Amino acid sequence: MVTFLLLMGLAINGRAxxxxxxxxxxxxxGYVSALYGAExxxxxxxxxxxxxxxxxxxxxxNTYLATERAEGFLMEMYKVEVDPDRGEDxxxxxxxxxxxxxxxxxxxxxxxxxxxxxxHPFSKDQEMSVDDFLQALKSKIxxxxxxxxxxxxEKKAYEEALKYxxxxxxxxxxxxxxxxxxxxxxxxxxxxxxKLESLLDAEINFLKALEIDPxxxxxxxxxxxxxxxxxxxxxxxxxxxxxxxxxxxTTEGNREAYRKAKKK
Numbered sequence: 001m002v003t004f005l006l007l008m009g010l011a012i013n014g015r016a017x018x019x020x021x022x023x024x025x026x027x028x029x030g031y032v033s034a035l036y037g038a039e040x041x042x043x044x045x046x047x048x049x050x051x052x053x054x055x056x057x058x059x060x061x062n063t064y065l066a067t068e069r070a071e072g073f074l075m076e077m078y079k080v081e082v083d084p085d086r087g088e089d090x091x092x093x094x095x096x097x098x099x100x101x102x103x104x105x106x107x108x109x110x111x112x113x114x115x116x117x118x119x120h121p122f123s124k125d126q127e128m129s130v131d132d133f134l135q136a137l138k139s140k141i142x143x144x145x146x147x148x149x150x151x152x153x154e155k156k157a158y159e160e161a162l163k164y165x166x167x168x169x170x171x172x173x174x175x176x177x178x179x180x181x182x183x184x185x186x187x188x189x190x191x192x193x194x195k196l197e198s199l200l201d202a203e204i205n206f207l208k209a210l211e212i213d214p215x216x217x218x219x220x221x222x223x224x225x226x227x228x229x230x231x232x233x234x235x236x237x238x239x240x241x242x243x244x245x246x247x248x249x250t251t252e253g254n255r256e257a258y259r260k261a262k263k264k
Contacts (some may be wrong), residue, residue, distance in 0.1 A: 019061035025080045028089035029056045034078040035110055042111040044141050046079035049094055050102040060103040064121055066131050107137060142172035146181060153185055161185045179209035180219050188224050194231050202226045
């Protein structure tokens with residue numbers, strides 16, 4: 001019976017069972033450990049500041065963080081819950097991040113020295129669904145990685161740019177901009193190095209962006225441009241150069257998907 005009550009989160013003495021933060025690091029000590037891991041791995045760091053007895057914090061805990069979808073998405077991230085009433089070090093950490101109102105849910109990628117971004121899913125006037133909250137989190141994380149990728153692209157560190165755009169897609173698999181930008185990097189590599197394989201990769205990513213949004217203007221223009229460059233480069237290659245690409249030419253299937261998308 002006790003197990004059943006725990007699983008269902010039923011009320012005890014008129015109050016909902018508290019979210020227990022099982023998979024989170026805790027307090028100032030946990031913060032030091034999580035920060036080190038996030039910096040080393042270039043992964044996101046979630047900081048959640050909350051206090052006991054707050055109706056808004058309980059709402060955040062039980063309505064959002066305790067859901068299976070939220071726990072699943074946050075599982076592989078470094079995350080720390082901090083209650084400033086727990087001790088002087090926790091209070092100092094709250095002050096360090098300028099926290100004056102609770103709850104405060106922050107996300108950053110410490111390895112990139114980015115400013116933490118705050119996500120607040122509800123106020124007196126409006127309230128996000130759990131899915132909207134998670135999508136806002138995904139979008140912010142993808143933006144951080146995309147910004148880092150663009151900086152690498154400007155420095156002509158193309159392989160690094162590819163890595164960070166791919167990281168953006170790990171956290172937000174339907175991010176149109178990340179697919180489009182990934183395509184642009186592949187196209188840049190293919191054009192500069194006369195590398196047909198990279199141009200085909202560019203085409204694939206532009207088409208993936210169009211699968212998500214068939215009206216994405218930048219991807220529509222880009223796919224036409226890269227297909228023109230593919231045709232030109234193919235004509236310049238010798239037969240022996242193109243033999244190993246026969247499997248890659250199944251991108252014709254992606255072109256068919258694009259043609260179908262245009263008809264929608």
